[in-house]
Amino acid sequence: MVHHQNKAIREGDNPDLTAERVTGTFDTHSMAAQIYNSEAHARRRREITEIIAKRPELHDTKPFPFMTREEKILESSRKLTLITKHMNEIIEPNNSNEMFHLNNEVLGIEGHPMALHGIMFIPALTAQASEEQQKKWLTRAINREIVGTYAQTELGHGTNLQNLETTATYDVATQEFVLHTPTITGLKWWPGNLGKSSNYAVVVALMFIKGKNYGPHTFMVPLRDEKTHQPLKGITIGDIGPKIAYNVTDNGFLGFDHYRIPRTNLLMRHTRVEPDGTYVKPPHAKINYSAMVHVRSHMITGQAIMLSYALTIATRYSSVRRQGQIDTTQPEVKVLEYQTQQHRLFPYIARAYAFVFAGAETVKLYERVLEEVATGNVSLMADLHALTSGLKSVVSHYTAQGIEQARMACGGHGYSQASYMSEIFGVAVGGCTYEGENMVMLLQLARYLVKSASLVKTGQSSKLGPLVAYLGAKSDSTSLIDRTPTTGFAEYVKTFQHIARRQTLKAADKFFGLMEKGEKRPIAWNKSSVELNRASRLHTRLYIVEAFVRRVEEVADPRLKEVLTDLLHLHVNYELLDMSTYALEDGFVSSSQLDYVRDQLYFYLAKIRPNAVSLVDSWEFSDQELRSVLGRRDGHVYENLFAWAKASPLNKTDVLPSVDKYLKPLMESARASKL
Numbered sequence: 001m002v003h004h005q006n007k008a009i010r011e012g013d014n015p016d017l018t019a020e021r022v023t024g025t026f027d028t029h030s031m032a033a034q035i036y037n038s039e040a041h042a043r044r045r046r047e048i049t050e051i052i053a054k055r056p057e058l059h060d061t062k063p064f065p066f067m068t069r070e071e072k073i074l075e076s077s078r079k080l081t082l083i084t085k086h087m088n089e090i091i092e093p094n095n096s097n098e099m100f101h102l103n104n105e106v107l108g109i110e111g112h113p114m115a116l117h118g119i120m121f122i123p124a125l126t127a128q129a130s131e132e133q134q135k136k137w138l139t140r141a142i143n144r145e146i147v148g149t150y151a152q153t154e155l156g157h158g159t160n161l162q163n164l165e166t167t168a169t170y171d172v173a174t175q176e177f178v179l180h181t182p183t184i185t186g187l188k189w190w191p192g193n194l195g196k197s198s199n200y201a202v203v204v205a206l207m208f209i210k211g212k213n214y215g216p217h218t219f220m221v222p223l224r225d226e227k228t229h230q231p232l233k234g235i236t237i238g239d240i241g242p243k244i245a246y247n248v249t250d251n252g253f254l255g256f257d258h259y260r261i262p263r264t265n266l267l268m269r270h271t272r273v274e275p276d277g278t279y280v281k282p283p284h285a286k287i288n289y290s291a292m293v294h295v296r297s298h299m300i301t302g303q304a305i306m307l308s309y310a311l312t313i314a315t316r317y318s319s320v321r322r323q324g325q326i327d328t329t330q331p332e333v334k335v336l337e338y339q340t341q342q343h344r345l346f347p348y349i350a351r352a353y354a355f356v357f358a359g360a361e362t363v364k365l366y367e368r369v370l371e372e373v374a375t376g377n378v379s380l381m382a383d384l385h386a387l388t389s390g391l392k393s394v395v396s397h398y399t400a401q402g403i404e405q406a407r408m409a410c411g412g413h414g415y416s417q418a419s420y421m422s423e424i425f426g427v428a429v430g431g432c433t434y435e436g437e438n439m440v441m442l443l444q445l446a447r448y449l450v451k452s453a454s455l456v457k458t459g460q461s462s463k464l465g466p467l468v469a470y471l472g473a474k475s476d477s478t479s480l481i482d483r484t485p486t487t488g489f490a491e492y493v494k495t496f497q498h499i500a501r502r503q504t505l506k507a508a509d510k511f512f513g514l515m516e517k518g519e520k521r522p523i524a525w526n527k528s529s530v531e532l533n534r535a536s537r538l539h540t541r542l543y544i545v546e547a548f549v550r551r552v553e554e555v556a557d558p559r560l561k562e563v564l565t566d567l568l569h570l571h572v573n574y575e576l577l578d579m580s581t582y583a584l585e586d587g588f589v590s591s592s593q594l595d596y597v598r599d600q601l602y603f604y605l606a607k608i609r610p611n612a613v614s615l616v617d618s619w620e621f622s623d624q625e626l627r628s629v630l631g632r633r634d635g636h637v638y639e640n641l642f643a644w645a646k647a648s649p650l651n652k653t654d655v656l657p658s659v660d661k662y663l664k665p666l667m668e669s670a671r672a673s674k675l
């Protein structure tokens, strides 16, 4: 038996796809270890996939697109109950990476009744509840004795937390907080699983003590009776209705009518209210925003995975789809042969790898900050906030663009729900909004960049943190990009640094200049905000390139290193062309250098071509996880598209009731009137 580098090869597969896999130059299991950050975890992912494959009760009973929302929720709850019961037979206890994979395989991306429980409720209790409170609630939450969510956003306000309307007013006499929703716009609106599934929530409300507003604080709030699941008195609660996607999750609304909770339900790890109403300040004003930072840190990887779902589907399909000829004397080609198709897909494959490498670094920094904050050291909170604000915005933006490109690359079949592209897009694009609308979060990073620019301008560059140290460096007068060996990335990094530095300093100049001319700070900020956000994007894209370079430098296996180096070449050339306006503006890069960059790009599209399928196979998504007829591992697309269409609920009968009721009489009366 021949041992291929690509471990997805099986007998009986579509030969067009097998031919792609045979040309792969590297071991896909080893690449999976890069993607998932360790050989052990990549192996465990495969083992979990195998266990699930052997347990039909954990499989979808029919394709998701054929289910109603209610059916999907029922089906998801059934599987959630099973995986809860059999968790220890499938994954290592309390291993969040394994849990993530188990959820993606069995429950999928459309959410489930305990999605927010794991993503935000438990992280909020872990970071913000005191030890005593954790004893009371955290263990019960981990055991799934109670189900919770994170209720912050309201109908009228999501971004501007200072103007939330839900109030928590301290009553010294009873030592209780009184939660109240004063208006319709003060209703909590959007929290996942709030509508129907959760019986508790960490609620964010403005805290008032003796008439003074202390701003947003987090409270543990019971919402439903633990036995009957009926809403408690004083609580109005429900589902907000269907969304673009993610409809298995019951995003909900919530109102309070003078609803009382004990003083000790204020989450008190970092902040306290004494029985007499004395307020004890936290060590950092934004310490209670930790659940948001948790999601922002982890969603970089989640977004990279969803982008890779779409790219896996489109790249495999492009290898079995034949249409048209390049050489008219030859048979029809696989659509992946077209340079335009490669240009549509391969730079996004490179981005997906870049994002997952950046995501791994972000999670590491997050874990470090979490540990430090637990011991009272808040020094890195601002850096983490700036980094995650930029990354969540840039990565979710390009992920959505990439999924849409992948959908279009599948032609008409990409428009069918059999591709699953619309759901992947719909779920991923939510990431541009949730956890801070992208423009808003870029502006958060811009605050950090402007402060850093001030240090540069006042000769204090030595005080710059490591993420922005390049802002204080001197630039060469021109880029040396086409004058260095093609294997060196340093010149590209220098060019991206130059572009990001110039834009940051320019945007900061504009902002400070407007203030010097007499504009008030917030007005000057608003008038500079498009330029400021450009700086934030360029800074973040520089970070992503650097994370990619760091990872490629670490790789020891020469075959992996070669293909990752090819991807990195593709990435830096594509990125530079994409931001060429900035490079051309001050003549740092000339148009002849851009011609070189373009040639490099085309060279690497062609070089990557034989590895394209292996690069997407390396993510090792099972068919169950992808839920896409077009993206099937075996490449047998056409017969399965036909089977899928035949299974459509509309095809249960030959004549629909609507035809009997309306169309037949309509046609009959049209015919009769002609007589």
Ligand SMILES: CCCCCCCCCCCCC/C=C/C(=O)SCCNC(=O)CCNC(=O)[C@H](O)C(C)(C)COP(=O)(O)OP(=O)(O)OC[C@H]1O[C@@H](n2cnc3c(N)ncnc32)[C@H](O)[C@@H]1OP(=O)(O)O
Pocket: 104, 109, 119, 150, 152, 153, 158, 159, 160, 161, 162, 192, 286, 289, 290, 292, 293, 295, 302, 303, 305, 306, 381, 382, 385, 427, 433, 434, 435, 436, 437, 440, 444, 447, 448
């Ligand atoms: C295969 C993959 C499968 C995946 C499956 C699919 C996944 C789907 C999952 C879906 C789950 C979705 C869950 C979503 C949940 C939510 O959306 S929860 C709600 C999130 N809401 C937001 O993010 C709101 C955004 N707004 C804010 O964060 C804040 O309002 C603000 C914009 C940051 C401003 O806050 P405010 O308190 O008003 O700030 P200011 O008083 O103006 O101060 C600004 C200074 O504060 C610093 N700062 C802000 N936040 C932090 C922080 N977290 N840490 C550290 N510092 C912070 C900021 O830097 C400013 O500092 P200075 O410049 O020094 O003043």
Ligand SMILES: Cc1cc2nc3c(=O)[nH]c(=O)nc-3n(C[C@H](O)[C@H](O)[C@H](O)COP(=O)(O)OP(=O)(O)OC[C@H]3O[C@@H](n4cnc5c(N)ncnc54)[C@H](O)[C@@H]3O)c2cc1C
Pocket: 116, 150, 151, 152, 153, 156, 157, 158, 159, 160, 189, 190, 191, 192, 246, 251, 430, 433, 434, 435, 436, 437, 438, 439, 440, 443
């Ligand atoms: C799928 C999904 C899941 C969610 N899950 C949860 C959850 O579990 N819990 C929860 O509490 N919330 C949740 N949310 C809510 C989400 O966090 C908010 O919708 C998000 O933070 C954006 O806030 P907003 O809706 O108020 O947008 P808005 O702030 O109203 O944004 C509208 C526009 O105004 C602009 N804008 C607003 N403020 C500024 C500013 N200061 N400067 C410049 N431009 C500005 C924005 O850029 C945007 O273009 C979820 C949302 C979605 C879509």
